[in-house]
Structures are given as structure tokens and as C-alpha cells.
Amino acid sequence: MTLYIKNMVCDRCKMVIADLFKKTGITVKSIELGEIETLDELTPEQLQTIEKRLRTVGFELIDDKRKQIVQKIKTIIIELVQNQSEVLKKINQSAYIAENIGRDYKYLTTLFSEVEGTTIEHxxxxxxxxxxxxxxxxxxxxxxxxxxxxxxxxxxxxxxxxxxxxxxxxxxxxxxxxxxxxxxxxx
Known part of the structure; x- marks a missing residue:
């Protein structure tokens, strides 16, 4: 099961989230910025527990598909700026984002602006x-x-x-x- 998490922006966030899931007894298959994949499907009770615990440490689950895409865009941009700034020079940023999301960039810019009230470029x-x-x-x-x-x-x-x-x-x-x-x- 894949869960999307708002405000995961660094490796320390990943460690906090991994620890939180471990303490809840949920086995994590993989963890990336903005998303975590569990080994098993979670029950509604487990999801509710996770949601409460995430909020106490400044994170939240994203269940809206549009917001999940926006979170993926933000994660790509944060990773580019924080960890891969060399890539910024070599690529067309809009093409890079579109390719990594698997959607047309025009759609992504419209969606991002609608959800965030600002542009991807800003x-x-x-x-x-x-x-x-x-x-x-x-x-x-x-x-x-x-x-x-x-x-x-x-x-x-x-x-x-x-x-x-x-x-x-x-x-x-x-x-x-x-x-x-x-x-x-x-x-």
C-alpha cells in the first residue's frame, strides 16, 4: 500500500516517518520523500492511528489524488534544489518534472496553480x-x-x-x- 505524506522534505523526515511506522508495528517496504510503501494493506484503524501520529510530528496523509500529484511535483523540485543542483543546469526543468510525474507539463502547471495558488516556477x-x-x-x-x-x-x-x-x-x-x-x- 502506498501512502502520500505532506511535508516530507529531507532525509531526517524519512527517518522520523520510518520510526513512527516501526513503533506502530507497520512494516515499511520503501520510503521516499513524500511517499511510503507498506508491505501490507492497512486497516482503517491503522490508517487513523498513523494519521494522528503523523500530525503530532508535523506531517499529514494526502488522500486527494490531485494533492498527491502536487506533492510529487514539490518533492521533485526540492530534491533538485537541495541534492541535485547540477541537474538544474543540464535539464529543461519542465520536461524533467513532466517525465518524472508521467503527465503533460501544461496539465501539471494548471493543477499546481489550482491547488497551491502559485506557479511551479515560483x-x-x-x-x-x-x-x-x-x-x-x-x-x-x-x-x-x-x-x-x-x-x-x-x-x-x-x-x-x-x-x-x-x-x-x-x-x-x-x-x-x-x-x-x-x-x-x-x-
């Missing part, structure tokens, strides 16, 4: 800006290096997008140590 930009914030907080790379790593055409393009999303320039953000990053699942 969601991608927000994810990239959060990654830029992470790099700025760590203070190990220059803005030029960050722009290269995140595949912006220039430092100016990165700075303009950063200011549009955050209201701050990257250098001003860097100076404001109190202004920390937003959790991915809160975006």
Missing part, C-alpha cells in the same frame, strides 16, 4: 532562494560562487530575484544574523 524560485539563504548563513562562499552553484545567469540576476522574494539584498540578509531561513515545509 515554487522553484522560492526553493532556490532558500538554498541561497543557507549558503549565505554558512558564509563559506562568495555571492558569485553561490550564483554559479545555483545556476543563475549572473550575480545581478540572483540579487534581483533574492530581493524580490525576501525584500532584502543578499548582503543585507547576510548581515542580519537574526533573519534565519524558513523550513522547507513551511513554504
Amino acid at each position: 515554487f522553484l524560485i522560492i526553493q532556490k532562494i532558500e538554498k541561497v539563504k543557507e549558503f549565505l548563513v554558512y558564509d563559506e562562499l562568495s555571492l558569485s560562487q553561490i550564483a554559479d552553484m545555483m545556476f543563475y545567469s549572473s550575480v545581478q540576476h540572483l540579487s534581483m530575484q533574492f530581493k524580490k522574494i525576501t525584500g532584502l539584498t543578499p548582503s543585507h540578509f547576510k548581515q542580519m544574523k537574526a533573519n534565519k531561513r524558513i523550513s522547507i515545509n513551511q513554504l
Whole structure:
């Protein structure tokens, strides 16, 4: 049985979910960001227990098919930005998303906008800006290096997008140590 879970955005989320299922006595066949496959079908009581336990740790089950597709899109984008930024440069992002979901991109963009109230492109930009914030907080790379790593055409393009999303320039953000990053699942 495959369950779709909202707010799974990192490997630690996967560990928390795996532990939660283990403590509930449910055998997990596989676990990926946004979804978990159990070895057996779950009873309504087990599903209710899982749902309650997931909510206590900031997750929730997604049973609406449209929302499941949107969650898959978000997971693909988060993985691209967080773990495979090199892929961002080499691929057409819309084709990559469509291929991984197995649906036409036009359908996916319409669905995403209807469900989330924003575009896939805007969601991608927000994810990239959060990654830029992470790099700025760590203070190990220059803005030029960050722009290269995140595949912006220039430092100016990165700075303009950063200011549009955050209201701050990257250098001003860097100076404001109190202004920390937003959790991915809160975006």
C-alpha cells in the first residue's frame, strides 16, 4: 500500500516517518520523500492511528489524488534544489518534472496553480532562494560562487530575484544574523 505524506522534505523526515511506522508495528517496504510503501494493506484503524501520529510530528496523509500529484511535483523540485543542483543546469526543468510525474507539463502547471495558488516556477524560485539563504548563513562562499552553484545567469540576476522574494539584498540578509531561513515545509 502506498501512502502520500505532506511535508516530507529531507532525509531526517524519512527517518522520523520510518520510526513512527516501526513503533506502530507497520512494516515499511520503501520510503521516499513524500511517499511510503507498506508491505501490507492497512486497516482503517491503522490508517487513523498513523494519521494522528503523523500530525503530532508535523506531517499529514494526502488522500486527494490531485494533492498527491502536487506533492510529487514539490518533492521533485526540492530534491533538485537541495541534492541535485547540477541537474538544474543540464535539464529543461519542465520536461524533467513532466517525465518524472508521467503527465503533460501544461496539465501539471494548471493543477499546481489550482491547488497551491502559485506557479511551479515560483515554487522553484522560492526553493532556490532558500538554498541561497543557507549558503549565505554558512558564509563559506562568495555571492558569485553561490550564483554559479545555483545556476543563475549572473550575480545581478540572483540579487534581483533574492530581493524580490525576501525584500532584502543578499548582503543585507547576510548581515542580519537574526533573519534565519524558513523550513522547507513551511513554504
